[in-house]
Amino acid sequence: MKASYNDAKLILKLYDVRREDRLREARKWFTASFKVKTYGEFTALCPPGSETNASYRMVVTYWEMVASFLTSGVLNPELFYQSGRELLFCWERVRDILPAVREAYGHTRELKNLELAAAAYIKWWNKVAPGAYDAFGKRIRG
Numbered sequence: 001m002k003a004s005y006n007d008a009k010l011i012l013k014l015y016d017v018r019r020e021d022r023l024r025e026a027r028k029w030f031t032a033s034f035k036v037k038t039y040g041e042f043t044a045l046c047p048p049g050s051e052t053n054a055s056y057r058m059v060v061t062y063w064e065m066v067a068s069f070l071t072s073g074v075l076n077p078e079l080f081y082q083s084g085r086e087l088l089f090c091w092e093r094v095r096d097i098l099p100a101v102r103e104a105y106g107h108t109r110e111l112k113n114l115e116l117a118a119a120a121y122i123k124w125w126n127k128v129a130p131g132a133y134d135a136f137g138k139r140i141r142g
Contacts, residue, residue, distance in 0.1 A: 001076055004076065010069065010074070011075070011079065014066055022058065023058055026054075026055035027059055029055045030056065030090070035093070035142070036097055039100035059090060063087050063114055064111050064113050064114045067114040071116050071117055077120060077121070081125065085136075087114070087121065088121055088122070091115070092140040093140065094111065098111060
């Protein structure tokens with residue numbers, strides 16, 4: 001599927017939404033503070049009803065929404081991959097805890113679009129720049 005003008009417009013709109021003050025604040029917190037490796041660490045950092053829980057939900061649901069555009073075919077993946085690396089940043093931060101989150105929430109499809117979009121993005125990145133994703137993952141995961 002060839003990228004279209006509408007794909008470019010949607011990417012620009014998604015970028016504009018990321019600049020909204022509350023989402024920007026949540027993304028800043030997520031980048032600096034969300035480094036959990038276990039479900040227990042997650043619930044300690046982001047207890048229900050807390051501001052940190054709200055920030056977590058704001059970031060992951062934003063990227064789940066973007067991922068749904070990719071997995072449903074609404075947005076050209078290859079065009080998105082060239083500038084949407086923050087989706088993979090979010091994935092790297094949640095992937096370890098996702099099985100436990102799904103179990104605790106009783107929702108086997110929790111963040112499924114993010115998981116599928118990240119897998120496709122990683123495959124693309126490994127094809128165009130072998131080794132770059134591994135280096136990126138190590139930087140993000142520590």
